Amino acid sequence: MANSFGKQVKVNTEIKYSQSVGFWDTGSKVEGISVSPDGTRVVSGSKDGTVRIWDAQTGTAIGEPLQGHEDWVQSVAFSPDGARIVSGSRDFTVRIWDAQTGTAIGEPLQGHEDWVQSVAFSPDGARIVSGSRDFTVRIWDAQTGTAIGEPLQGHEDWVQSVAFSPDGARIVSGSDDRTVRIWDAQTGTAIGEPLQGYEYWVQSVAFSPDGARIVSGSDDRTGEPLQGHQNFVQSVAFSSSGAQILSGSSDRAVTNPSTGHTLSCKYNNWTIDKDGWIQFPGIHCGIIWIQPQYCPTLCTPPNPVIISRKGCTKLSFDEVVYGKDWAQCFTDK
Numbered sequence: 001m002a003n004s005f006g007k008q009v010k011v012n013t014e015i016k017y018s019q020s021v022g023f024w025d026t027g028s029k030v031e032g033i034s035v036s037p038d039g040t041r042v043v044s045g046s047k048d049g050t051v052r053i054w055d056a057q058t059g060t061a062i063g064e065p066l067q068g069h070e071d072w073v074q075s076v077a078f079s080p081d082g083a084r085i086v087s088g089s090r091d092f093t094v095r096i097w098d099a100q101t102g103t104a105i106g107e108p109l110q111g112h113e114d115w116v117q118s119v120a121f122s123p124d125g126a127r128i129v130s131g132s133r134d135f136t137v138r139i140w141d142a143q144t145g146t147a148i149g150e151p152l153q154g155h156e157d158w159v160q161s162v163a164f165s166p167d168g169a170r171i172v173s174g175s176d177d178r179t180v181r182i183w184d185a186q187t188g189t190a191i192g193e194p195l196q197g198y199e200y201w202v203q204s205v206a207f208s209p210d211g212a213r214i215v216s217g218s219d220d221r222t223g224e225p226l227q228g229h230q231n232f233v234q235s236v237a238f239s240s241s242g243a244q245i246l247s248g249s250s251d252r253a254v255t256n257p258s259t260g261h262t263l264s265c266k267y268n269n270w271t272i273d274k275d276g277w278i279q280f281p282g283i284h285c286g287i288i289w290i291q292p293q294y295c296p297t298l299c300t301p302p303n304p305v306i307i308s309r310k311g312c313t314k315l316s317f318d319e320v321v322y323g324k325d326w327a328q329c330f331t332d333k
Contacts, residue, residue, distance in 0.1 A: 032075040036082045036099070043085050043099075045073030051087050051097060063102045068095055075118045079125045079142070086128050086142075088116030094130050094140065106145045111138055118161045122168045122185070129171050129185075131159030137173050137183065149188045154181055161204045165211040172214050174202030180216045209242040270317065272300060278315070288315075 029047035036042070041062065042054045050065035051073055071090035078085055078099065085097040094109035094116055114133035121128055121142065128140040137152035137159055157176035164171055164185065171183040179194035180202055195216075204217040215237075270287075271279050276295055277286025290298060294313045297306055306312040 031072055032087075034077045034085075036078045037080060038082055041078075041082070041099070043076045043078060045076040045087055045089075047072045049073060049089070049091075051076060051085065051095075053085075053099065053102065066097050066102050066104070068104050068108070069093070071115075074116060077120050079121045080123055081125055084121075084125070084142070086119045086121060088119040088130055088132075090115040092116065092132075094119055094128065096128070096142065096145065109140050109145050109147075111147050111151070112136070114158075117159060120163050122164045123166055124168055127164075127168070127185070129162045129164060131162040131173055131175075133158040135159060135175075137162055137171065139171070139185065139188065152183050152188050152190075154190050154194070155179070157201075160202060163206050165207045166209060167211055170207075170211070172205045172207060174205040174216050176201040178202060178218075180205055180214065182214070206237050209240060213242075270301065270315075272298065 030044045031047060032045040034043050035056065040056055042056050044052050044054065046052065049069045049071055050067055051069075052065050053062040054060065055062055066085075066087075069087065069089040069091050073087050073089050075088040076085060083099055084105065085099050087095050087097065089095070092110070092112045092114060094112075096105040096109070097103065098105055109128070109130075112130065112132040112134050116130050116132050118131040119128060126142055127148065128142050130138050130140065132138070135153070135155045135157060137155075139148040139152070140146065141148055152171070152173075155173065155175040155177050157178075159173050159175050161174040162171060169185055170191065171185045173181050173183065175181070178198040178200060179196050181194050182191040183189065184191055195214075198216075198218045200218050202216050202218050206215050207213070208215070272290065272295070273279060273286065275286075276290045276292060278288040278290065279286055290313075297310050297312045299306055299312050299314045
């Protein structure tokens, strides 16, 4: 099915499984996701307190939900060998799971005094780092579940994101105190002074593959000094080569500052009414009618990816022009 309005509207109804990760049909809000090292599975943590494992090719659930947390699961991560999963929750605990059987390994890791916002395995899988709203970073033995040393203290507000360096020697943390801190992963001591410059909360941090650089994203809409987002920057990551950086924002755009490319569209706030009509902001009449058989699997701005056995339907309004700019639809060609 294809239709046009303005310059161009692309409607892709080809039934194929998406390799992207977005909103999952879990029946509850998804707070965190992670892809297994071999790319075959995806783990998600949800508002309903469960951890789920998915087949990355088909989008089907693998086994039953992993249950044990008593509140929202904020963050999840696979171990480097893909054999274990770690999860951090609003119930103040960290849990380790067998990624094959879905059973909990040992008792919950306790020590944080507030929500656990971020968790990660060390590159060798021997340690786990967690960041919490109690302003601390903690390191855990991934085999025994015991805390290693004292909490890493220094942040003056919630710790939103943590990550190990590729060699496992350092830990980076980003906080609502508007700073990024680097820590010695063996001694737990701070390395140098806090990295400052943000005007708002730091939501995400990551090391480059060679460990020489750190990228951070903030609610001040920049990945300093990279600018372009129109809303909070929620997540950042390096490419596997380290040559590129990707950032995701509440402006519903994924930006690659290295190339200047933004995966977004101007009219990304469209809605669909109960009768199947696509509506743009400020225009009361329907623009495009979607046939009923496509509505259940239609990707919308709040749900950009649907993984189901039936595939999904995507609409692209990247080249749409409407309103007073309608004349731009015409060219001399």
